[in-house]
Amino acid sequence: DGRQLTPPPRMTLRERLREKISAAFYHHGLLCASYPVPIILFTSASILTCCYPLLRLPLPGTGPVEFTTGVRDYTVPSHEPQGDLGERPDWYRGPPVAYIQQVLVKAAVSPWDSSLVPVDVFRSPLGRVFSLLEEIRNHVHSDSTGVRSLEALCLQVTDLLPGLRRMQSVLPEHGCLLVSPGNYWQNQRELFDSDPDPLKTIQKHEPKGLHTSATLRDLLFGVPGKHTGVSHYNRKRVVTYTITVVLVSYDTRFLGSLRSRLKQLHPSANCSLRDDHMVHVHFKEEIGIAELIPLVTTYIILFAYIYFSTRKIDMVKSKWGLALAAVVTVLSSLLMSVGLCTLFGLTPTLNGGEIFPYLVVVIGLENVLVLTKSVVSTPVDLEVKLRIAQGLSNESWSIMKNMATELCIILIGYFTLVPAIQEFCLFAVVGLVSDFFLQMFFFTTVLSIDIRRMELADLNRRLPAEAGLPPPKPGPLRPREAPPPPRPSPHTITLQTPAFRNLRLPKRLRVVYFLARTRLAQRIIMVGTVIWIGILVYTDPAGLRTYLAAQVSEQSPLGDSGGGGLPPHLGVAPVFHAGDPTSTLSVLPAPEPTPLPENQSQGHHGSAGAGPRPQVPPAVPQITWGAEDEEGWRRLSFRHWPSLFSYYNITLAKRYISILPVIPVTLHLSPQEAIETRHPQDTRHPPPPIPKVSADLQTDLTLYKVAALGLAAGVLLVLLLFCLYRVLCPRNYGQNGVAHGRRRRGDLPCDDYGYSPPVSEISPLLLRGHSMDIECLASDGMLLASCCLAGQIRVWDAQTGDCLTVIPNHGLRRSSSSGCWEQRDGWDSVGGATEPECLGSDCREHSFSGDGLSEDEGDLLRRRSVPARPTLFTDQPDLTPLIDTNFTCQPPSHLATPPRGGFDFGGLVERAYLEHESPSPSTYPSPSSAASSSPPSAAHLQRRRSLGDAPTLPAQDRASTAGTQATADWDSSVWAMELRGNLIAAGRSSGKLELWDAVEGSLRCSNEDGVSGITALAFLNNRIVAARLNGSLDFFTVEINKPLGLLQYRGAPGRGSMPPSPCYSSEDVISCQLTRSVQCAHQKPITVLRAAAGRVVTGSQDHTVRVYRLEDSCCLFTLQGHSGGITAIYIDQTMVLASGGQDGAICLWDVLTGSRVSHVYGHRGDVTSLVCTTSCVISSGLDDLICIWDRSTGIKLYSIQQEVGCGASLGVISESLLVTGGQGCVSFWDLNFGDLLQTVYLGQSSDGQGVRQLLVLDNAAIVCDFGSELSLVYVPSVLEKLD
C-alpha cells in the first residue's frame, strides 16, 4: 500500500553508521531466530572451549596444601623453577619460612596409686617439661664442621605485636621461638612449683567465649586441648604435650643428634613412628572473618543487583528461564574472560573472589534486559523471526553506544598504570567482549525460543475454543498478557499478568505477598544456617573434628570402663618394670648419646594380643604410640601455625613451612615423685565423686550455653521482625480509603516536604456568553474560538478573556424567517419557543414546558419527538410575531456585526437564555443523558458511529445534529473548527467549509465542494485538511491575494452562506481552493484527524491509521495494528505518533519508517484521548481511567481514576504537569509521581457539570468548557518552568 520511505536529503555519518548497525543487527536477529539450536550448540561449545584452560587452575580455597618429601635426601629447594620435577608443586621453591621440630611428650605417673589425688595426674608430668627444655636448649652438637647449638639454628623472634600485650608473659620474646607448656610459668620450675593451681593458670589465658581456632593453650601444648590430658578428670592419666622448636635453617646433624639424645634419655617403647618424612605445608592467602565481611557484603550487593535487574523481565513465557539465561550469560562471560586470559599466559594474580562482584557489576545485566524489553514490545502479530530482528535493531544503537562508552572508561582505567587496576581492566575488557558475544548469540536465541513458546501456547489455548466458531477474522494474535476485556468470549479472558495485577496492590501488600508466596524468610534463615555451618567447617575443620572426635572417644571408652567393661585399649600394659623409669630419669651428662635399640630397655611391650583384665581398673596408665601421633599437628587447627607466626608479625600467606618428624619422648614417673612435687594446696581438691557426670556436665554446659544463646538470638530476631512488621504496617491498614479520599475544596494537598503549590494564584476566569453547551474549541494561543450548540461562534482574547467577536448562527435567522422551526436545532427551538411563550400573555404552556425542563430532560425530548408535538405546533403561529417584536431591540454588545438587527436571532436567544438561566441554573440538561435519550433515527445512527468516537466532538452533538442531517442542507451546524492567525475555519455538517475573520467576524470565503459533513479539520500553515463523513479527505489551500477591485469579490455563491461582508474592511482577498480530494481515504468514516510536522494523520473506523504528507497530500503509510476503530491520535513536532483505538490498545509508531514501536493494552473500552511528553504517554479511556505509560519501555507507570464522564479531558502543561477535568473542577497532577497537586473549582457549585473538553494554550493557560461557559485558568507557577 502507501508505505514508502522518504529518504532524508543528506545523512550524516552518524546516521549512516546508525543505519548500518541497525541493519546488521536486524540480519543477525533473523539469523538467530531462524537457527536457534545450531547457534546454541555453537555458543555452548565456544563457552566450554574458552573455559577449558580454567581446568588447570587450582581450585580456590584457603586450606593449606601439603607436600611430602623424604628426610634423608632433603635439600633446600632452589628459587628457580627446575623444569619438570614431577609432582613438585610450584610453591615449593626456596627455603621455607621455618622448620618446625616438635618433641611430643607423653607422660604418666605409674603405677597409679589410690593415694594419689587427681592433680598428680598432670602436675609432675608437666613439671618434667622444664628439664626437657633445659636439655634441648643446652644441646650442642659438635663435629668436624663446627659446633652447633639451638641458639644458632632457631628462629629468632623480636617483639610481639603491640595488640598482644597480655600474651607477653607467656610467649617468648627476643630469642628463640620455642614454645612449650612451660611458657605458662616463664619456663621456670620454681614458679611452677609454687603455683597452687596450674589448671587455673592455664585457664587464665584462654579467651572467653566460643573459640574454635588456635588458642594459646593449643599453641603451647602443641596438641589439641582435649588430648593433653591436663584436667582433673583425666581417666587415662596420660599427659601429652609437645615442645615446639622453630628452626630457621635445617641442620641434619644437629637435629639427628638431638633426636637420638632425647630418645636415649627417654626411650619410647613400642614406638614405631616413622621419621623419614617431612611435610611441607603451603598456606594460601588467608581470609579472616574480618576480611570475609566486606567480601560477603559485596556478594550481597551483587545478588541484590541481579535480583532487582532480573525482576524487570516481564511479558515473556518463562520469566525464570530468561532470568537464568541472563545470569548464565554474565557468569559464563566472566569465566570465558578468565579462561581466555589464562590461555594467553596471563595468570590471574588478583583474588578472583574479591573482584568477581565488581566485574559482574561492570559488565552488567542491562543490555540483556533492554533486549528483552525491546523484543517484547514489538508487534505481536509479526513473525517471531521478524520480532526478534526488529527488537534487536531497535536497540542496536544504544547497545553499541553503551558498549563503546564502557570500553572507553575501561581503557582510561588501563592507563592508570597501576598493575592491579590494569589487570582488572583487562579482565573487564575481555569479559565485556565475550558478554556481548554471548548476548548476541546465546541470549537472543534463548529469547527467540521463549517467544516462540509463548506464541505456541497462545495458539494452543485459542484453537480449541475457536474450533467450533466461524472462521476467525484474520486479525493479529493477541498477546497473552493483555486480553481485551470487553471481549465476551470466555476463552480470551485470562488472568492478568502479575505486572497488571500488582499495579492495583499497594507495595507493602505486594512485599508481604511475595514473602508469603516464596517463603523467603524461612529460606533465608535456612540458607544462612547452612552457610554459617559451612563457614565454621571451612574455617576450622580440625577444631570441629577434634571436638567431635573427643565427644566420641569420651563417650565410648569411658562408658565401658566405668561400667567395668572392656579396658579402653587393646594394648594394655600388663607388666611394668618399676625400676626403669627412675633409671631413665637420671639425667646423665652424656656427651654423645648412643641411640638405644628400640624395644630393649623398656618393658612396656605393647602386647597387642594380651587378654584384657575386665575387673581391674586401669591402675597402670599405659602410654601408647599410634599412627595418630606421627603427625599430631594435623589434629590442630590449620590456623595453628599461621597464628603462631602472626603473633610475631610473620605472615605465612603464600609461603610454606616444613614440619620435621616428631621426636617421641615417653616419661614414666613414680608415684613417689608425684607426691614429692605436690603443692600443699593440691590435696585440697577433693577427688571428683562422679567424674564422668561432671565431665559430661562440663561439655553439656557448653552445649547448653550455645543452645541458650541461639534461643535468645532467635527470640530477639522474632521480636525484631515483629517490630518491623508493626512499624511497616500500621494498624488501620485496609481502611485507609476513608482517610485518603479525593480532596475536596479547600483541602490543599502538599507533598512530603510541606511544599504546596501557590494556591491563590490559580483562579478560573469564566467566559460567559454562549447560550448553550460548548461544542468546539479552538485556539492558536492568542485567540480562542468557541462554538456552541446554537451554532454561535465567539472569539475571545486568550490573555484577558474578553469577548472580541460574536458570529451568530445564520441558520437560525433563516429558520425564524421561514417559520419552519423544525429545521432548527432541537435545543435552540425549545428554548426559543418556551421563553417568549412565558413572556407573552399566554402562559398555558409554561407550566408544561417548565416541568419538562426541570424534572426530566429526557422526558422533554421524548415528548418533543412524539405526539406531544402537535400541541406545541398549534402555538406556533401566534408565537412568531412575538419573537419578531421582541428581537428588534438589539443588544448593544453586537456592534461588530452588520446592523441587521432583525436577523440577529442568536443574540436574542442568548439574552433570553441568560434570563432564563438565572432563576434555575440547573435546568440545562446534562448532555450525556440527552444523548442517550435522543430519538433514534436513521441519520443519527449513521452519524453516531463517527461522532461517538471522536473525542473532539462532544456527545451532545448527536442529539443536536440528528434532525439537521435528516432535513435540510443549508441549515447546518458546525462540526469542526480550527483557528489560525485570525482565520477561523469551520467545517459544517453540510460539508461546507467556511473561513471567518476572527477579529471582524466576517465570512471571508467558503467552499462547498464537498457534500458530506466535515467531521474533522486540520489547519496548518496555509493548508486546511478536512475529513468527511464518507471517508474522503480534502486538502484545501488558502490563498491570500490582493483585491483586484472593490466590491468585486464575493465568496463562493452558496444558498446557505451569509452574504460576505464588504471587502473594503480588509485589504486581502482570501480564497480557499480544493487542491486535492482523496475520495477513498478510508473505507469507513474518518474519526480523527491530526496534523503536525508536515504530516497529516487520519484515523478511521476501518481500524487503520494513515499518514499523509501535507504538501502533496500523498499517502505515506497505512498503519495497521489496531483491532478496532481508531479513536485517538497524537502527533507532535517531534514526529511522535501515538494512536488509540476502540480495542483499548495504544500504539506508538515511528513516523519515519511506519513501524510500530510499541503496543500496549491499557483501557477497557475506547481510548478517548492521547497525549505524549518526552518521557511518557498519557492516555484516557472510556473507563474514566487515565494511564501514564513510560514511552520508551511501554510499561504502565500508574493510573489515575477520573470521575465519570470526564475521562477524555486532559492536557499536559509542561513536562511534569498534567491537568485533567472533573465534575466542575480541574485537577493538576505531578506527572513524575502521580501526585495530585491541586484542584481548581470552576464554578460556585462543586457538583456542576463535568469538564469534557480541555485545551492547553501556549501561555500555560488552560481552557475548558463548563457547560455553556468557558473557563480560562492560568497556571502562573508553571510559567517560570517553561522558560
Added chain:
Amino acid sequence: MTTNLVIRGTMLFSVGVFLALVLNLLQVQRNVTLFPPDVISSIFSSAWWVPPCCGTASAMIGLLYPCIDSRLGEPHKFKREWSSVMRCVAVFVGINHASAKVDFANNVQLSLTLAALSIGLWWTFDRSRSGFGLGIGIALLATLATQLLVYNGVFQYTSPDFLYIRSWLPCIFFAGVITMGNIGRQLALYEYKVVQEKTHQD
C-alpha cells in the same frame, strides 16, 4: 508523612551504619587508619562513634537529596531503578576497596584515580547538578571535620599527605554522598508511589 520520613531515615541510618562498619573494616585491616591501641580490642568495639556518625550523616544526606529535588522542582529522573542503585552501591564499595587494597605507586596517583572514579560514579548514576553540588559541599565539610578530628588526636592516618589526612578522603566522601543520595531518592520515589497508589485506590 512523618512516620514515612522516620522509616526512611531509619533505613538510611542502618544502611549507613552497615557500610561504615564494613568499609572501616577494610581500612583497619590494611592499617590505613590507626585507632589508639587501648581502644582497639575488637573491630566492633573500636571507635564506636564512627558508625553512628556515618549513619546519621547518611540519613541526613538521603533525606536531603529528594527534598532538594522537590525544592528545585527538577525531579530526578535518571535511572530510577533499584538495580541501578545496587550497582551504584557496589561501585562505591569497589572504590573503597581499591583505596584500601590496591597498591598504587604514589599517593597522587591514588587520589587522582579515586577522584576520576568518583566523578565517573556521579556521571553514571546521578547526572544532576544538585547532586553534584551537594556532593562537593558535603565532601568538603566532612573533610574539614575529619581534619579537625585528626588534629585533636581522636585518630590518625598512617601516611597523611593532605594536612592531617589522606588526600583521597574527599573523593570517598563525595562518592558516599552520591551513593546515599541515590538510595534516598529511590526510597522517596517508593514512598511517592505508595502514597499515590493509596490515593488512587478510592
